[in-house]
Structures are given as structure tokens and as C-alpha cells.
Amino acid sequence: xxxxxxxxxxxxxxxxxxxxxxxxxxxxxxxxxxxxxxxxxxxxxxxxxxxxxxxxxxxxxxxxxxxxxxxxxxxxxxxxxxxxxxxxxxxxxxxxxxxxxxxxxxxxxxxxxxxxxxxxxxxxxxxxxxxxxxxxxxxxxxxxxxxxxxxxxxxxxxxxxxxxxxxxxxxxxxxxxxxxxxx
Numbered sequence: 001x002x003x004x005x006x007x008x009x010x011x012x013x014x015x016x017x018x019x020x021x022x023x024x025x026x027x028x029x030x031x032x033x034x035x036x037x038x039x040x041x042x043x044x045x046x047x048x049x050x051x052x053x054x055x056x057x058x059x060x061x062x063x064x065x066x067x068x069x070x071x072x073x074x075x076x077x078x079x080x081x082x083x084x085x086x087x088x089x090x091x092x093x094x095x096x097x098x099x100x101x102x103x104x105x106x107x108x109x110x111x112x113x114x115x116x117x118x119x120x121x122x123x124x125x126x127x128x129x130x131x132x133x134x135x136x137x138x139x140x141x142x143x144x145x146x147x148x149x150x151x152x153x154x155x156x157x158x159x160x161x162x163x164x165x166x167x168x169x170x171x172x173x174x175x176x177x178x179x180x181x182x183x
Contacts (some may be wrong), residue, residue, distance in 0.1 A: 013153035025077035029055035043068035060094030123164035
């Protein structure tokens with residue numbers, strides 16, 4: 001199994017018509033992060049209320065709620081950074097794994113993810129992108145195919161640059177090299 005179809009897109013994640021939107025969350029699950037707050041404005045307060053009733057949770061976890069008024073029926077709240085604002089790659093990886101397990105459990109085909117781990121500058125976009133895409137590749141190599149496609153929705157130019165570069169690097173590792181004739 002190879003890498004799912006992945007697109008890096010600069011724009012508002014809440015507007016995408018996908019099966020689930022993945023937003024960065026804090027341990028209390030209040031939607032205060034700028035990306036999560038924008039999603040809450042379009043989805044409605046009920047999405048935050050549904051998340052908060054499942055918290056607090058430890059960093060490195062993911063929680064699923066309904067999508068409220070969004071086109072996406074689900075919102076996945078990924079807690080990649082704790083209140084301590086520690087750049088812990090294992091927490092970030094764990095939150096990504098939890099997110100992908102939820103996606104697989106719900107049999108979702110198309111998801112949109114905001115950059116995880118970059119909240120309040122904890123991880124630089126390049127490191128967050130590499131960790132995210134490595135986990136997606138690892139998951140794809142072990143699983144059945146859910147999800148089929150992903151949109152990584154970025155809002156800043158430096159995120160766009162970092163995620164495009166990381167995706168190019170992952171693709172170059174996963175594309176088989178054709179055999180050289182005459183050897």
C-alpha cells in the first residue's frame with residue numbers, strides 16, 4: 001500500500017467538503033487555537049461542547065466530534081502540544097497516530113488536516129510537516145487504505161513551503177526507481 005493522495009492547499013480548512021476536518025487542540029479541548037476557533041465559528045458552539053465533554057485529555061491523543069454546521073460530518077481534535085508547550089516529537093506522532101486510527105475506525109475516505117504541532121511556534125513548520133508525513137506514510141504501509149486522500153490545509157506561506165518540501169521528500173522515497181536496462 002502506498003501513500004494516499006495528498007494535496008497541500010492554502011486556505012480555510014472549515015470550508016472544505018471532506019469526511020473529517022482535523023484541527024489542533026489543547027488538553028481541555030476548548031477550541032481556542034486560531035484554526036480551531038475558525039472552525040468553531042462555522043461549525044457552531046455544539047462542536048466545542050461535544051469536545052469538552054470528552055476532556056481533559058493527555059497530549060498525544062485525538063478526540064472525535066460531529067461536524068456541526070460544517071460540510072464535514074466529523075471534526076477530529078488532535079492534541080499534539082500540551083499546556084507545557086514542549087516540542088515533544090513522540091506526543092506529536094502519537095496525536096497523528098490517534099487521528100489516523102479514528103479515521104480508519106470511521107472508514108473515512110477524504111480528510112483535511114491543519115498543521116499539527118505548530119501551535120504557538122512549538123514546532124517549526126518544516127519539522128511538523130516531516131513528522132506528519134512520516135506518520136501518514138507509516139500508517140499507509142500498515143493499513144488497508146483509509147483514508148484515500150488528504151488535504152493539508154495551511155494558512156501561512158512558510159507552512160505552504162514547508163509542507164510542499166516535506167511532501168516532495170516523502171514522495172521521492174516512496175516512488176520506486178525503474179530498473180536500468182542493460183544491467
